[in-house]
Amino acid sequence: MMVTHSRMRSLGWAAVLMLCLGLFVLLSLRVHAVRSEVLLAERQIIRLERETRRLETEFQARANQRQLAEWNRVEFGYEAPRADQYLDGERQLASLGQPRGPDAPAPIRVARAEPAGEGAGAGAARPRTMVSPLTGKPVTLASAAAAASADAPSRFAEAFGDFLIEASPIRPARAQVQAGAPGDAKGSAQ
């Protein structure tokens, strides 16, 4: 069959058209694929945002002002800063590093070392003594004193049941019960 030139050309145009059509279809399919990916991503964002909001709310509910005040009263004992804890400015801060006068001797500095052997075992510092958040003086709790005696764990468990040992706020006593080493006053790492 003879193919005329014009026919050839129209066939060529048709082929190009078909190619374009095919590419268009491919492109639209791709666009739709991307769009659904975006949709999925959006859904994930929504889910995560909701999750974040929920966790934030939970955090705030657990760390509410009243709870923090309660913890501060029992555990931390932080106090509002006093007037002498403030500095007036950079000048006052800098003055702390200045010698007291011309040719004045440098202040004697004393280094403080940890007593050797103490706290080396578990890498834990010696637990600080419990102080009253009100007076700042060390307190001796009756139960802590009782815990220092040899058969304290068994006596405590006998008197209050095992579950109370877990709940006991007196850390040294609890730690001692867990360690099962009577007489060792070292507590858990704090």
Added chain:
Amino acid sequence: MNVQAPGLGRGFGSGIGEAGLQRQLPLGFEPAKRGAGPAPKALPASPQGPQPAQPTGRVQLVSLRQELLLTARVRLLVIALLFAALAGVALARLGWLGLAGESPARTSLDAALLPDRGEITDRNGVPLARAFDAYALWFNPRAMDDGGSPLIRTPQEVAAGLKAIFPEMNEAATARMLASGKPSYLRRRILPEEANAVFDLGEIALETPREQDRHYPQGKLAAHVLGYVVEEEDGTLGGRVGMEQVLDDRLADTASRADPAALSIDLRVQGALEDEMRSGMLATDALGAAGVVLDVDTGEVVALASLPDFDPNRIAREDVPNMLNRVTNQVSELGSTFKPLTVAAAIDAGVIRDLSRDWDATPVEIGRRRLSDYSDKGDTLNIPQALAYSSNTVTMRVADKLGPERLKRVLMDLHMHERPTIELPARALPFWPKGEWSRIRTLTVGYGHGIAVTPLHLATAYAAMVNGGVWRPATLHKLDAGNVPRGKRVFKASTSARMRQLLRMIALYGTGRSADAEGYRVGGKTGSAEKNSGGRYSKTKLISTFAAAFPMDRPRYVVVVVLDEPRGTIASSYQRTAAWNAAPIVGRLVPRIGPMLGVRPDDNRDVDISDLRYLMEKAR
């Protein structure tokens, strides 16, 4: 297709026909060679073959062969078309899915994250109330929709399964509810992990629909400011009592609820105020307490607390009496805290020109009544002494000299005659003596009796007294610097400066000593008023108040604390007056809130009282 059809048909036709031909052809007739290709030639040739006398059977055979060929081609065509159509349909469907696509209902990100009700935050953006996605446990007996039992297992087994998840659930009642086949809530609020556990039970009828809830992360904190929400009849959430009610429209509006509504409250200050008030209230065994911290320059309420409080997360019947906001909705005679106001009015009017002048402090006799001081400090007192020792007699004489009209004018300028100016819906009408004030009325109002206002009235009045003399309404909205109301001048600036000195001297030398937090330059006045119930004053029941401002050299905040019926306990040295119970609360509170509010404690700074100090110290 046409071109190829004979070729296709050839093999097909020959396959069918040749066996028959071989069988039926008589001898001498040469069958067409198979597979070599001459068959097409032979076939068209045969009808026009050279033999003219062909037997009829042969003609029939040829037509049969053609018929068969035609049938086969038609069948083939039909099958091919069928396949093509199927492929076409599949392609079209594919294309349709790809292009038009029944994509799932698409919600915009903003719309999906828009809460059902806007958030309320404090002035620093910490959320105080927020919309919270919660789950409910809903029994839907029609979930299976097959006419059979709604549950896979027996109601008893399902109830036992639920009991394992919710240990406090009543198993028998739940089983009855499940057996009844009526849709109902089994539990109104469950946790996400509990919802997962319920899902693991595998019962389709147990649904866990997501519902919008309101959550107050701080629990009881600022409950009276915030209020709570209830579910309205149309299923939306409606605010009650506090700012939830005030901001109801704004929080529900789609256009504005995406942005949180900021209140003027500072959460940390609110926490400290409630903490100190609670310990003070418990230590003195008081019935209730009210406290407010107010910014003197803008009128913003930084903290507002009323005890006993309620939990907006869980409204119980027994909480209803606790919803009374004692700061804005309970009026009482606030007693001696009015004395500085009377003195300020007198200084402003020029009645008191010389603070060193001695005033008669002997008991005042009006008609049959004889009114005297709480503690006798001598026959004459000057003004700083009268305030420091809280002398009723001197204040009465000052009020007497000032006259009813001028005292009334000042108190009206301080808006003591109308409900407190704040957004909260619950605002009490003060007890304001009507008509012309008699002499005894003027005298008693002068020291805070015969007039009953809310603690918030007192706080705004003190703010006006110390901030330079400008009264501004209290607000719970966070104000930008440009939105602060201009206010109205009540006192002269010189009067305000004088009052700062006098209030500071009360805290240094007088009844307010236990409120003098080190470094914070607190100044304030105690007030202990006998409680008036049914027109009679009780001798044993007091309302003790402490109204303070700090730092006095440049006042920033006013603190008012009111205790309702404090008792003499060991914590208050068996005293019931404000110096022993309300003032120490302020003394403990100010160091806690000062650094948060940007007030630095400083031992080297104070309001200058050197011109008045000798008036106090000469008496010692």
